[in-house]
Amino acid sequence: MEPTLSPSNEEAPVLCEREDELAIVTLNRPDRLNALSGPVMDALHSTLQTLADDPKVRAVFLRGAGRAFCAGGDIKAGGISKEEAAQLTTEDRIARLRRQMDSAALLHTMPKPTISALRGAMMGAGVGLGLSADLRIASRTLKLETAFASLGFSGDFGGAYFLTQLAGPSAARELMMRSRRIDGDEALRLGLINELVDDDALDARALTVARELAAGPSIALRHMKRALNAAADGASVAELLDLEAAAMVRTSQTEDHKEAVRAFIEKRPPRFSGR
Structure with a gap:
């Protein structure tokens, strides 16, 4: 079946296309290596929140337009204009940045799989953003650098959290x-x-994985992600067993489970409906 994509404004700082149950989100400032200006951060947060809340979307795929995933914050433009900065208190600016940074939390916690395709520059805020996805597929062109210390910054977009979780504290x-x-x-x-591929294979490989997850048993994947996040955040064995017991009983009652059993008996791939 040919994919059906929703229309998107190619001039927008963030693009969102729909291919059946898959949402494809693209950071769209290739001339600036997809650096995060205020409008980009606001648009990304709004887009991801909408997708997280949409039951018709079963997976989210994040990528950058052009030759880079994201070069971090836009140092030249800044995250906020001088006019806006003059009107906001320090607490207002903290609250605004915290809201914008919630994009990383949404990718990490939304009840559906998230995938990021990473190529070229992945720096500063782009590190936390790219690493917050459940699965991360990269091109051999990847150049990852936190860059915060070089600029006298402390770090944002969950970089410290995701680096620690994935690579360890040292x-x-x-x-x-x-x-x-x-x-x-x-x-x-x-x-x-999770994977490293040649640059000319990145888009196709990442899209294949994203489509696979979008076609998967979405209720089971939602409970699976919740348990994995709880384990990563230090849940006890007893707490994990409680989550798993409840999830196993609930997923055993889904149409997806029944379809998987039928498919196993009939020796064919299952066709999951997300119900």
Whole structure:
């Protein structure tokens, strides 16, 4: 079946297309290596919140237009204009940035799988944003650098959290404090990405994985993601067993489970409906 894509404004800072149950979100400032200006951050947060709440969307795929995923915050434009800055208190600016940074939390916690395709520059805020997806597929052109210390910044978009969770505290401290740039091979070795492919294969490979997850048993994947996040955040064995017991009983009553059993008996791939 040919994919059906929803129309999108190609001039918008963030594009969102629909391919059946898959949402494809594109950071759309290729001339600036998809650096995050205020309008980009606001548009991304709004887009991801809408997709997180939409039951028709079963997976979200995030990528950057052009030759880079995201070069971090837009240093030239800044996250806020001088006019806006003059009208906001420090607390207002903190609240605004916290809301914008919630894009990383949405990718990490929304009750559906998220996938990121990472190529070229992945720096600053782009590190946390790209690593917040459930699965991360990268091109051999990847250049990952936190860059915050080089600019006298402390870090944002959950970079410290996701680096620590994925690569461990020792590697996270080095990457944050020394701003050491790493390539795709080292990112794979550290566990920051799941797959490393040639640049000309990245889009097709990441889209294949995204389509696979969008066609999967979405209720089961939702409960699975909740348990995995709870484990990563330090839930006890007893708490995890409670989550798993409830989820197993609930998923055993779904149409997807019944379809999977029929497909197994009939020796065919299951056709999941998300019910």
